[in-house]
Amino acid sequence: MVNAVTLEGVSKTYDDFHAVRDVSFEVPAGRITGFLGPNGAGKTSTLRMILGLLPPTAGRISVLGADDATKVRERIGFLPEERGLYKRMTPIDAIAFFAGLKGVPEAEGRKRAMALLEAQGLGFAMKRPIKDLSKGMAQKVQLLSALAHEPELVVLDEPFSGLDPVNQQALEAMIREIAARGATVLFSTHVMQHAERLCDKVVLMARGRKVFDGDVATARCAAPRALVLEGDLVAEEVAALPGLGEITSEPLPEGGWRHVARLPEVGTGQDALKAAFARDLSLRRFELKEPSLHDAFIVLTGGQA
Amino acid sequence: MSRLLKIARREYLAYVRTVGFWLSIIALPLVMGISSSAPLMMMKSAKPERLAIIDLTGQGFAPAIAKAMAEDQDRATARALRAAALSSAGPAAQEAVRKAQLQGGDAAGREALARFNPTAAARFKPPKVDAVVLPPPREAQAARTPAEAGAIARREVGEKRLDSVLIVSGRDTDVTLDLWSRNLAAPVLESDLRQTVTEIMRERALARAGVSQETLNKADALKPAFNSLSPKAASGAKVALRDRLPTYVGLAAGFLLWSMVMTGASILLNSVIEEKSSKILEVLLSSASVPEIMGGKILGVAGLTLTVMGVWAMAGWAALIHFAPGLAGDLAAVLLGKGLVFYFGAYLVVGYLMYAALFAGVGAFCETQRDAQTLLGPIILVMSIPIIFMSQAIRSPDSPILSTLSWIPPFTPFLMPVRIASDPPLMQVVGTTILMAVTTVALVAFSTRAFHVGALATGKIDLKTLIGRIARKQAG
Numbered sequence: 001m002v003n004a005v006t007l008e009g010v011s012k013t014y015d016d017f018h019a020v021r022d023v024s025f026e027v028p029a030g031r032i033t034g035f036l037g038p039n040g041a042g043k044t045s046t047l048r049m050i051l052g053l054l055p056p057t058a059g060r061i062s063v064l065g066a067d068d069a070t071k072v073r074e075r076i077g078f079l080p081e082e083r084g085l086y087k088r089m090t091p092i093d094a095i096a097f098f099a100g101l102k103g104v105p106e107a108e109g110r111k112r113a114m115a116l117l118e119a120q121g122l123g124f125a126m127k128r129p130i131k132d133l134s135k136g137m138a139q140k141v142q143l144l145s146a147l148a149h150e151p152e153l154v155v156l157d158e159p160f161s162g163l164d165p166v167n168q169q170a171l172e173a174m175i176r177e178i179a180a181r182g183a184t185v186l187f188s189t190h191v192m193q194h195a196e197r198l199c200d201k202v203v204l205m206a207r208g209r210k211v212f213d214g215d216v217a218t219a220r221c222a223a224p225r226a227l228v229l230e231g232d233l234v235a236e237e238v239a240a241l242p243g244l245g246e247i248t249s250e251p252l253p254e255g256g257w258r259h260v261a262r263l264p265e266v267g268t269g270q271d272a273l274k275a276a277f278a279r280d281l282s283l284r285r286f287e288l289k290e291p292s293l294h295d296a297f298i299v300l301t302g303g304q305a
Numbered sequence: 306m307s308r309l310l311k312i313a314r315r316e317y318l319a320y321v322r323t324v325g326f327w328l329s330i331i332a333l334p335l336v337m338g339i340s341s342s343a344p345l346m347m348m349k350s351a352k353p354e355r356l357a358i359i360d361l362t363g364q365g366f367a368p369a370i371a372k373a374m375a376e377d378q379d380r381a382t383a384r385a386l387r388a389a390a391l392s393s394a395g396p397a398a399q400e401a402v403r404k405a406q407l408q409g410g411d412a413a414g415r416e417a418l419a420r421f422n423p424t425a426a427a428r429f430k431p432p433k434v435d436a437v438v439l440p441p442p443r444e445a446q447a448a449r450t451p452a453e454a455g456a457i458a459r460r461e462v463g464e465k466r467l468d469s470v471l472i473v474s475g476r477d478t479d480v481t482l483d484l485w486s487r488n489l490a491a492p493v494l495e496s497d498l499r500q501t502v503t504e505i506m507r508e509r510a511l512a513r514a515g516v517s518q519e520t521l522n523k524a525d526a527l528k529p530a531f532n533s534l535s536p537k538a539a540s541g542a543k544v545a546l547r548d549r550l551p552t553y554v555g556l557a558a559g560f561l562l563w564s565m566v567m568t569g570a571s572i573l574l575n576s577v578i579e580e581k582s583s584k585i586l587e588v589l590l591s592s593a594s595v596p597e598i599m600g601g602k603i604l605g606v607a608g609l610t611l612t613v614m615g616v617w618a619m620a621g622w623a624a625l626i627h628f629a630p631g632l633a634g635d636l637a638a639v640l641l642g643k644g645l646v647f648y649f650g651a652y653l654v655v656g657y658l659m660y661a662a663l664f665a666g667v668g669a670f671c672e673t674q675r676d677a678q679t680l681l682g683p684i685i686l687v688m689s690i691p692i693i694f695m696s697q698a699i700r701s702p703d704s705p706i707l708s709t710l711s712w713i714p715p716f717t718p719f720l721m722p723v724r725i726a727s728d729p730p731l732m733q734v735v736g737t738t739i740l741m742a743v744t745t746v747a748l749v750a751f752s753t754r755a756f757h758v759g760a761l762a763t764g765k766i767d768l769k770t771l772i773g774r775i776a777r778k779q780a781g
Contacts, residue, residue, distance in 0.1 A: 048761065051591050052591075053587070053591060053761060054761065070594065073591065073593075076591070078588065078591040078592075080584060080587040080588055080591075082584040082587075083584060084580075084582075084583035084584035084585045084588070086315075086319065086583075086585065087583070088319065089319075097311070098588065098592060101308050101311060101589075101592035101593055102592060142588075145588070146588075
């Protein structure tokens, strides 16, 4: 598989602070890759190095076949973490301006801007100053500014932050559309649900280091499965069941308790369930819970917020 | 179109399309026009003072004062006519008017002006009369003491029938003037009347000493012929207005360049701060190189500055041609003939580039105006130094301190335009220009580096860290 981006042993140091340490990974072309990690994990610094905005302190980065992203900047679209547009500009002018900087002729840029705005339901606002648009609309305009030149690689830094659920869903659809036309998408986030729904591949960072690199299913395996038991049974009774690991308990609003017991790597919880029935414990509901990407994230980052 | 030009065009249009920009263009000349013409308009609109003179001396002071005031008015009219000739048709017209006035009075002077500039002659209006002398109230003839006359004056002024009443009392060398006036703060005629009566007393004292009126007139007419000469004058000796014009033009250009550079650099600073605070800089950096962004912004704001200068220059030139065509001709000759316009252009370009690059680099570190004020405070303090010394250049353009300061590159663009008119040594012109150009190149390179570091920097950075990061070109 051809890679759109390759990082080899990349590090970034600010004064005495090591923001990124010896990170290597690939972003496969034509796929959606999630770049995950808690705040301060080094995601933004890594993305800036990929885009050529920052030079790495050590290591090599290849982007769309070039050793420096600035050589291929016209083939890259970028949405930064903190959004901003010229407030007095109209959406059509803003999109055409940024497309123009990426080499799209002005007339063509305006044509594309109109089409994109219409497609996103913003046709009515295309000639209003951006300062008069809602935050969600302005964010859409900024994303369209990063896409109007039809880039081969789209880098989105925390694209979902600040969006309401409706706009988050719309953005997910847009990211799928971008990938559907063959472009590579690399986006950072610390909201695992988006990555879980969108990504073919995830790269997980913590404290400046890469802690995981693979597909979502493999990532989930990093976290243990759990057996959920609900009823009038108490924690001591659950702890006495065989084959269960750490247990967390919480009271249920309707009365009784909800116990979540971690299972060992090879455990299925069958022994515990059999024992619970044999002991005639007061059990109203049980569930074998598969780990989510969020669970894997917590485990892989060592619980770092 | 290159990315640099696209960024420049956006920068230019972003300001030019705002109403505020055009209002600010109009505002300055408007304020200057109002502030310069307001006193004149107030003077013109004011009615002449209605003055009555109560003469208790019995020595004919009242008619002598009225006569002297009429003669003063004639002299003022003659001076105004010569000034109109100079501004509308130049020094030759002024001299012709002066000669005509000597031979045939103001009527002849006006005819002489009409030969040079008929419009100016037709439009000429004599200066406003400060006061008209009216006869005092009839009962004033019965007044024998200053107190009696004062009571009449108090009533006439208080009831606004007169604006001023002058009571002249005493005799010969012991004369007292009591001026009753409606204007409490600054009686309009006070100094004129004091001077006029002093002159009358002096003439009469000389007459009593046996000096004839003819001798007195001759003595009054005595005036040395004064020639202002300079080897630097165009004529080789006699200094004309055109010889002095370059110095004044240089001073005006120095102030203009300073204000234009400051204005342009400030616009650029605000623009960078806006982009930095609204996070647009990061997007721009992913779309264009730092030199393209900085160059585009500097070029765009330069376009704005030139638009402002262009509008002001055209408006000023039109006003000059309309009101003072002679001065306009001299100005054109000075600017083009001595090549001053090219010097001014070069200093404007290099000065603007120097400060614009510096302000853009600083702006990239600022998210608010307060941040900018902290960083720019020392720079603005340094920038104000040339302003202090500029006006000194008229009196002594080659003073050692001015020569020394001209060698300091941040001051060169402002001090050299002021000095250039007085033909400073060629070595100084060339040397300061080269030093200024080299400094500008170095400053642009440094600012480009600072801009890149600052654009991606977040949070507050102390000066030591800042310089360290710029040196290593390390953002974050």
